[in-house]
Amino acid sequence: MHAYDPRAFPPFAVTVDLAVFTVRDGLLNVLLVERGEDPYRGAWALPGGFVRPEESAGAAARRELAEETGLSRATVQDRHLEQLRTYSEPDRDPRMRVVSVAYTALLPDLPEPRGGGDAARARWTPLDAASPLAFDHDRILADAYDRVGAKLEYTCLATSFCPAEFTLGELQQVYETVWGVALDRPNFRRKVLATPGFVEPVEGPPRRTGGRGKPAALYRAGTASALHPPLLRPEGRQS
Numbered sequence: 001m002h003a004y005d006p007r008a009f010p011p012f013a014v015t016v017d018l019a020v021f022t023v024r025d026g027l028l029n030v031l032l033v034e035r036g037e038d039p040y041r042g043a044w045a046l047p048g049g050f051v052r053p054e055e056s057a058g059a060a061a062r063r064e065l066a067e068e069t070g071l072s073r074a075t076v077q078d079r080h081l082e083q084l085r086t087y088s089e090p091d092r093d094p095r096m097r098v099v100s101v102a103y104t105a106l107l108p109d110l111p112e113p114r115g116g117g118d119a120a121r122a123r124w125t126p127l128d129a130a131s132p133l134a135f136d137h138d139r140i141l142a143d144a145y146d147r148v149g150a151k152l153e154y155t156c157l158a159t160s161f162c163p164a165e166f167t168l169g170e171l172q173q174v175y176e177t178v179w180g181v182a183l184d185r186p187n188f189r190r191k192v193l194a195t196p197g198f199v200e201p202v203e204g205p206p207r208r209t210g211g212r213g214k215p216a217a218l219y220r221a222g223t224a225s226a227l228h229p230p231l232l233r234p235e236g237r238q239s
Contacts, residue, residue, distance in 0.1 A: 012097035017048035019144030033119035040134035070114035104144035159221035197224025
């Protein structure tokens with residue numbers, strides 16, 4: 001048996017890339033940074049960077065998110081980042097062989113970012129206006145969008161984007177914003193109310209709507225974290 005010789009294998013770097021989404025002004029936005037260094041200086045990209053020798057990929061993802069956006073370490077530490085997949089095509093980075101571990105998250109109530117680290121600027125960008133991006137980040141972003149869309153189907157995440165007390169119309173708007181589809185109101189209402197633990201009614205008078213319709217009943221987030229059955233996107237109408 002041959003002894004293991006690490007010099008027999010060419011070295012490569014490991015990076016993290018982050019696709020972080022939020023809902024702002026009724027639109028699904030993604031967090032982008034303007035690259036301040038080559039390659040792709042001046043181009044927009046997903047936040048990210050190299051994993052340090054003493055770090056795990058998850059720790060590097062949170063550090064890079066804080067450094068490149070100006071978000072506080074406390075803000076970043078409390079947020080759930082979900083590992084998306086690994087991107088390892090040999091030519092994905094012109095500097096050297098780089099393998100990236102991508103993370104994604106759909107998060108509410110994030111502050112306005114500011115550039116830091118090797119990022120010249122950071123901003124929230126409507127998803128429809130995000131491309132083209134540096135490296136293979138368009139592909140990562142597309143994969144991440146598919147993932148967060150599915151999270152709304154199987155989890156109660158949508159309630160995080162509503163006020164503490166909300167109408168079913170406000171909840172429906174979150175789904176329509178992320179999925180990019182118009183949902184049938186009676187059908188949506190029926191499915192939500194039939195899903196155990198999704199929402200709970202709020203006692204007291206209903207809240208008047210902004211239009212001429214009847215006052216709308218108020219709800220709060222329920223105790224469930226997963227939806228059984230799932231609330232699936234209309235077939236054939238996915239973005």
